[in-house]
Amino acid sequence: xxxxxxxxxxxxxxxxxxxxxxxxxxxGAGNVGAEVARILLTDAVELGERIGARPxxxxxxxxxxxxPRTVTLPLELFTTDAxxxxxxxxxxxxxxxGIEPAKxxxxxxxxxGKPVISGNKALLAQHGEQLHAAAxxxxxxxxxxxxxxxxxxxxxxxxxxxxxDKVKRVLGIMNGTTNYILDQxxxxxxxxxxxxxxxxxxxxxxxxxxxDVEGHDAASKVAILGGIAFHSSYTxxxxxxxxxTGVTAEDVEAARRSGFVIKLLGVAERVTEGEGDQAQEKxxxxxxxxxLPRKHPLAGVHGAFNAVFVEAENAGELMFYGPGAGGAxxxxxxxxxxxxxxxxxxxxxxxxxxxxxxxxxxxGMDGVKTSFALTLLCPDRTGVLAEISSVFAxxxxxxxxxxxxxxxxxxxxxxxxxxxxxxxxxxxRNADLVRTVEAIRQMDVVLDMRGLIRVENDN
Numbered sequence: 321x322x323x324x325x326x327x328x329x330x331x332x333x334x335x336x337x338x339x340x341x342x343x344x345x346x347x348g349a350g351n352v353g354a355e356v357a358r359i360l361l362t363d364a365v366e367l368g369e370r371i372g373a374r375p376x377x378x379x380x381x382x383x384x385x386x387x388p389r390t391v392t393l394p395l396e397l398f399t400t401d402a403x404x405x406x407x408x409x410x411x412x413x414x415x416x417x418g419i420e421p422a423k424x425x426x427x428x429x430x431x432x433g434k435p436v437i438s439g440n441k442a443l444l445a446q447h448g449e450q451l452h453a454a455a456x457x458x459x460x461x462x463x464x465x466x467x468x469x470x471x472x473x474x475x476x477x478x479x480x481x482x483x484x485d486k487v488k489r490v491l492g493i494m495n496g497t498t499n500y501i502l503d504q505x506x507x508x509x510x511x512x513x514x515x516x517x518x519x520x521x522x523x524x525x526x527x528x529x530x531x532d533v534e535g536h537d538a539a540s541k542v543a544i545l546g547g548i549a550f551h552s553s554y555t556x557x558x559x560x561x562x563x564x565t566g567v568t569a570e571d572v573e574a575a576r577r578s579g580f581v582i583k584l585l586g587v588a589e590r591v592t593e594g595e596g597d598q599a600q601e602k603x604x605x606x607x608x609x610x611x612l613p614r615k616h617p618l619a620g621v622h623g624a625f626n627a628v629f630v631e632a633e634n635a636g637e638l639m640f641y642g643p644g645a646g647g648a649x650x651x652x653x654x655x656x657x658x659x660x661x662x663x664x665x666x667x668x669x670x671x672x673x674x675x676x677x678x679x680x681x682x683x684g685m686d687g688v689k690t691s692f693a694l695t696l697l698c699p700d701r702t703g704v705l706a707e708i709s710s711v712f713a714x715x716x717x718x719x720x721x722x723x724x725x726x727x728x729x730x731x732x733x734x735x736x737x738x739x740x741x742x743x744x745x746x747x748x749r750n751a752d753l754v755r756t757v758e759a760i761r762q763m764d765v766v767l768d769m770r771g772l773i774r775v776e777n778d779n
Contacts, residue, residue, distance in 0.1 A: 339368055340374070340666075341373060341374045342371075342375050342410045342411060342665070343410045344360060344375050344378065344410070344658070345406055345408065345413065346377060346380045346381070347381045347402055347405070347412065347415060347422075348380075348381070348414065349389055350415065351646070351647035351650075352466065352647050352650045352654065354391040354393065355390075355650075356654050357397070358391045358651075359655055360377040361394075364377075367659065370659055371659055371663055371666060372663065378409060379398070379399050381401065381402035382398055385399070390647060402425055403428065406429050406432075409429070410665075411434055411435045411437070411661060411665070412426070412435070412436050413437045413438075413654060413658060414437070414439075415439050417440055419442065419443055419446065419447075422443055423443055423451075426443075427450075427454055430460055430462060431454060433459060434460060435460050435461050435462070435665060436461070436462045436463070437464070437466075438466075438467065440464070444464055444467055444540070444544050445540035445541075446555055448544065448547065448555075449553040452674065463475075463658075463660065464544070464657070465657045466650050466653040466654045467544060468494065468541045468628075469494055469541065469626040469628055470642070470643050470644040470645045470653065471644075471650060471652045472628065472640045472642040473653070473656065474545070474640045476660070478490075478548045478630070479674055482632055485633055485634045485635050486633040487549040487550065487630060487633075488631045489590065490545050490628065490630050490631075491585050491586065491587040491589070491629050492545075492626065493585065493586075493618055493621050493628075494537075494542065494626055494628065495537050495586075496643075496644035496645045497524050497526075497624065498532055498564050499584065499621060499623070499626070499644070500515070500519050500522075500524045500525075500623055501516055501533070502564060502567065502572070503622050504518060504519075505567070505569060506572050506576065506581055511568075512564070512567060512568065516529060533565055535561045535564070536556075536561065536563075539607045540556050541586060542586040542605050542607055543555055543556050543559055545586075547674065548674050549630075550590065551674070551676060551677055551678035551680075552680040552681075553676045553679075554682055559606060560605065560607070560684065561606070562607065562608045562609065563584070567582060574693075574742055574771060575611050578723065579614055580613055582611055583609070583612055583621070584608070584610075585610040585618070585776065586606075586607045587606050588603060588604070588605045589603065589688075590602075591603070591688055602681050603680045603681070603682055604685065606685065609773055610773070610774045610776050611775040613777055624645060625642065625644055626641070626642065626643070626645075627640065627641040685750045685751075686751040688749070689747045690753065690774050691744060691745050691748070691775035692743075692744070692745050692773070692774060692775065693772070693773050694744075694745075694760070694771070695743075695769070695770040695771035695772075696760070696767075696768070697727075697739075697768040697770055698738065698740075698741055698765050699736060699739075699767065700738055701737070704739075705722075705741065707763065707765055708741065708743075708760060708763065708766070711756065711759050712743075712745070714759075716748070716752055717746070717748045717756045718745065718746045718748075719746070720746045722741065722743050724741055740770070745775075747777075757769075
């Protein structure tokens with residue numbers, strides 16, 4: 321394809337003519353797109369054997385045909401005319417990201433009955449229901465394994481392998497940048513700023529890391545996985561989101577002393593609100609820094625890797641682990657979707673996409689059962705612990721563990737010793753925990769609240 325609006329396809333050789341071909345349009349040639357193009361060009365024959373028809377890359381739509389690429393690709397494949405490329409294709413792979421023009425281009429392909437493979441988590445987390453409806457109306461499909469957890473196969477196992485089960489909860493480490501930062505803070509004692517700088521130097525974090533460190537990237541993935549797991553439609557706005565910018569080296573060290581590690585967890589889980597005849601099943605979706613016991617399977621996920629932990633009624637506990645980002649690993653997920661979509665097309669059907677029949681509403685944090693770890697700076701004198709414990713009791717929150725660490729005397733207050741008190745609560749309603757924390761914050765014996773973080777445990 322040239323950078324004009326006319327497609328130019330090389331003539332098929334005699335050996336190619338005996339095998340049906342399917343024309344693949346690729347939108348985007350970033351790290352992932354370039355790797356997808358490389359695989360299509362080098363492995364077309366073997367892919368054809370698996371599919372029953374040979375995939376032929378007919379062009380790559382980009383904003384600038386002269387931009388440098390991570391993979392050397394034939395210049396004649398590049399074009400700036402995405403619409404003409406979509407018109408000429410049998411299947412479209414969208415790897416440009418963002419909401420527009422990606423949404424318009426995907427709808428153009430779907431409305432024309434063409435399967436679409438996308439890695440666009442932000443778009444799917446905002447407009448996934450509309451895209452699925454368009455695919456169903458046109459008798460085609462949209463697939464997006466690459467939108468969640470990079471190379472890890474999680475979308476199709478949730479859609480297919482667990483479709484006969486009842487998923488109770490999905491939780492996972494769904495962002496490699498934040499996992500790398502927190503892992504560095506835990507294993508080397510680095511500060512947040514130093515760990516972020518190293519992540520940027522290594523290419524794990526963007527120059528503007530906001531989407532990662534504020535949890536927005538993970539929140540999009542939670543919305544997508546939650547929709548699949550609970551057969552309901554959710555968007556990014558349904559996800560309670562807190563990033564890791566407030567996590568300090570002191571928080572990480574305190575967690576270590578208690579036998580925990582801090583991870584940014586994405587969670588989607590069933591909750592029941594109300595009692596008796598008024599009980600209603602809902603789904604809570606959240607992204608929050610969380611303390612995990614070091615024996616938990618997710619606690620051992622290091623570096624920029626991702627992992628998703630699924631709890632199902634019959635299958636029990638399952639974990640999916642692997643590279644959460646990177647050009648070649650994510651391209652593997654794209655190619656898996658592409659091969660599956662083309663196999664379905666060759667067989668004469670689009671397959672069955674996710675269903676949203678359950679319609680379970682998203683709910684906020686108030687009714688979620690969780691635990692808190694709370695670190696307080698207090699005067700080291702008799703009666704302080706009793707006063708604080710009484711506030712917990714007044715709000716119906718019980719204490720699981722308490723640790724005290726004596727600190728050096730404050731030079732500003734000679735003769736006044738200080739202590740760091742660290743409480744971990746039993747599980748309680750989030751609303752009760754929040755009220756407890758606010759009451760403790762106002763106490764005269766509390767000089768400073770140094771840390772507040774959720775805990776994932778069985779207490």
